[in-house]
Amino acid sequence: MADIIVPELAESITEGTIAQWLKQPGDTVEKGEFIVELETDKVNVEVISEEAGVVSELLAAEGDTVQVGQVIAVVGAGSGSTASAPAAQSEAKEEVKAPEAPKAAPVAEETGAEQDRTIASPAARKLAREKGINLSEISPVDPMGRVRVQDVSAHGSAKAPAKAASAPAASAPKEDDGRTTREKMSRRRQTIATRLLEVRQSTAMLTTFNEIDMTNVMALRSRKKDQFFDQNDVRLGFMSFFTKAVVAALKKYPYVNSQIDGTDIVKNNFYDIGIAVSTEGGLVVPIVRDADRKNFAEIEGNIGELAKKARDNKLALSDMSGGSFTITNGGVFGSLLSTPILNGTQVGILGMHTIQKRPIAVGNEIEIRPMMYVALSYDHRVIDGKDSVGFLKTVKELLENPEDLLLNS
Missing domain, CATH: 3.30.559.10 (Chloramphenicol acetyltransferase-like domain)
Known part of the structure; x- marks a missing residue:
């Protein structure tokens, strides 16, 4: 088993952003093969795996800020699928994390198959399990349908009665009415x-x-x-x-x-x-x-x-x-x-x-x-x-x- 660590980037750069995972849980990775692309202040850097094996866990999601020296993924022994279909990724992720996963709420247990079919980042899937939220009920902002951490958090907040009751009737303009478009600034x-x-x-x-x-x-x-x-x-x-x-x-x-x-x-x-x-x-x-x-x-x-x-x-x-x-x-x-x-x-x-x-x-x-x-x-x-x-x-x-x-x- 080997950790994927954010490498030393440059003297003045201490952190970066996960721009894109090139491998997903369950995918086979060769020694020296690129596994993740980091966006830094100046350039994008592709990080390689120092060991051959199977990606067993991603510890950061796309868009997360990570520090130099931080462990962001784990590569385990064995062989896996080189395909990157969302369903296969989700199943591999669940198998690896099953021993540590807390008991999910009944609604999540009853619809586990639907959850597996949902495209979600590892961090979002973990947060949903902890909150007992069914991923298939979440409406992601991503046009490609990928559920991210912020989608899970927003879904949880919307379901909380106290927060809903305290929300003003006329809040900020809704983005889906076409009047505004919110875009996160790149790093x-x-x-x-x-x-x-x-x-x-x-x-x-x-x-x-x-x-x-x-x-x-x-x-x-x-x-x-x-x-x-x-x-x-x-x-x-x-x-x-x-x-x-x-x-x-x-x-x-x-x-x-x-x-x-x-x-x-x-x-x-x-x-x-x-x-x-x-x-x-x-x-x-x-x-x-x-x-x-x-x-x-x-x-x-x-x-x-x-x-x-x-x-x-x-x-x-x-x-x-x-x-x-x-x-x-x-x-x-x-x-x-x-x-x-x-x-x-x-x-x-x-x-x-x-x-x-x-x-x-x-x-x-x-x-x-x-x-x-x-x-x-x-x-x-x-x-x-x-x-x-x-x-x-x-x-x-x-x-x-x-x-x-x-x-x-």
């Missing part, structure tokens, strides 16, 4: 919300803006994109230009590439640039390592690989830790202007926006040019206005004269 979304709020509360964040004439970058890209693709098998985008410009500006203004540690300012002598990527689960920021040492093709290749891993939910913790500065591009969604929020302990983040043709004074003439607003949010505790404005002005000048950018890289 990642909760973490994003908490950390963004912490940044706003713990930093002296300000934002400075500028605009970039994208004419020359767009012309250079148009001339070279086919040759670039033929030589490197990767497309030439705008992000590599911005990454190179940011690195050059960070070298000129090193405090923008730093962080606060207590009463110390730690200036980073490396250039690991975070590239914000939007996924269904929320925003993630994988890192392009040593961007100062990479050419345009290497940067574009890294960004493409990391973005695909992010969308496929395959990012590792190592892909997102240790960045020194972040670039986020709201322009892909059509944003014209925004104020990006600092990422973690970093003191600077560059916001790109959509390219829009606008009338611009060029000498004594008015011309229509493709313009982009850019924003630098920074921690004023470390960076003064002079450095923030100078940093953004450097990025602007390099992008408006991309030949200089190529020479500097």
